[in-house]
Amino acid sequence: MTQEEIFENRREVGRKICQQIRENNYQMSNAKFFVERPYCDGAKNYKFSAANYLRLMLSNKKVIRSCDPRWILKDEIKNNGWTLKENAKSELLEVWEKSSDGKQECFLTEFYNAADIEEKENFLEKNQSLEKIVEFLKVRGLLAEFEEIISFQNCIDEIKKYAAENGADELTKILTVQMFVVESSLKIKIENFLSTYLEEILTEIEKNPDKLFYAASQAQSILKKLRYEKIKPLAIKSEVGEVFGDLKIIYHGSEGELKNKFGSAYLSETILTVGLAYEFLFMLKSAEKQKVWLEFFYKDYAHGKFLISEKDFEMLAEESVTEFLKSHLNENRQEILKNPQELKKYISPNVMIRTEELINQANVESEIFQLAMEEFEREEMRYLESHAELLQTTK
Numbered sequence: 001m002t003q004e005e006i007f008e009n010r011r012e013v014g015r016k017i018c019q020q021i022r023e024n025n026y027q028m029s030n031a032k033f034f035v036e037r038p039y040c041d042g043a044k045n046y047k048f049s050a051a052n053y054l055r056l057m058l059s060n061k062k063v064i065r066s067c068d069p070r071w072i073l074k075d076e077i078k079n080n081g082w083t084l085k086e087n088a089k090s091e092l093l094e095v096w097e098k099s100s101d102g103k104q105e106c107f108l109t110e111f112y113n114a115a116d117i118e119e120k121e122n123f124l125e126k127n128q129s130l131e132k133i134v135e136f137l138k139v140r141g142l143l144a145e146f147e148e149i150i151s152f153q154n155c156i157d158e159i160k161k162y163a164a165e166n167g168a169d170e171l172t173k174i175l176t177v178q179m180f181v182v183e184s185s186l187k188i189k190i191e192n193f194l195s196t197y198l199e200e201i202l203t204e205i206e207k208n209p210d211k212l213f214y215a216a217s218q219a220q221s222i223l224k225k226l227r228y229e230k231i232k233p234l235a236i237k238s239e240v241g242e243v244f245g246d247l248k249i250i251y252h253g254s255e256g257e258l259k260n261k262f263g264s265a266y267l268s269e270t271i272l273t274v275g276l277a278y279e280f281l282f283m284l285k286s287a288e289k290q291k292v293w294l295e296f297f298y299k300d301y302a303h304g305k306f307l308i309s310e311k312d313f314e315m316l317a318e319e320s321v322t323e324f325l326k327s328h329l330n331e332n333r334q335e336i337l338k339n340p341q342e343l344k345k346y347i348s349p350n351v352m353i354r355t356e357e358l359i360n361q362a363n364v365e366s367e368i369f370q371l372a373m374e375e376f377e378r379e380e381m382r383y384l385e386s387h388a389e390l391l392q393t394t395k
Contacts, residue, residue, distance in 0.1 A: 159176060275387075
């Protein structure tokens, strides 16, 4: 195809994407499946251009939902003797080459996703933690080093600001945030954080679809520049004697809204530390019954993602935060220690581990937890003595 033909084809893609966005609550709906930038995984291995990113974004093929970023040329599949799965469908993507006279030529060429090839291993998605994302931005100077509360939304706001500082217009900022949110590999409901496209922006794209392709290319460049920003070492926070200085809560979300003592809502995917982390836990004592998902870290004890359900709120209202945590976070270990026959409930069928090892592990973890809770209780009493206003909220 001539350059003019390929550019005209791109314009049609741009107009169709605008239509797709309108039909999906003004979000680029397929974005959530692009957990990293798609790439050619063949003899030539390279990240796809913004043009191919947008072409794939428009796709209605079921394989897009696999989140597999690997794409292989049809000819390479044939040459390697690989087998396509039943109902596998290709995508036409741009391949640019120099002709014999030195001119750039473009071909719309068939690619298949690796998930549709029998011989390819399953793609393993990254599972990034919110803390890693926050640290990534802190060492590049986009977030303040010491904050007692910081959310994924704060990260998004800083990315938008960084894009603007690097010359991004509104469309480019939207695409930069969109790519950052998905490629962060945070296990969240991505639709809650994807940017929405204003109608006037879609109208502008339809008038000049080249803007979309240029903005997508700029967004990729801005994120690449961010990755290569100079990294500064983080200072170690030292506050001797600070109550709950070793406490951290990660609030993943809840069914309904949770508010702090000032009436402001807590944002999902938020890290809370020090006193504000304790106040979050204390707030739950008087909150409306609902499901809440958290992670808990204190001293040498770490507890991965767990659920506080509606029935747990009754105990929370009656007991201290310490007593609730003692019961709730150590419940499974105590069941294992008291009833070893219940171990089957906690072991995956694919994991080979001896009963004695699990019991020993439960014993060690339980001891660490008990020691941490003894200190937590002392700190809780100290904190409430100096924050009597909290007790008024539960009366």
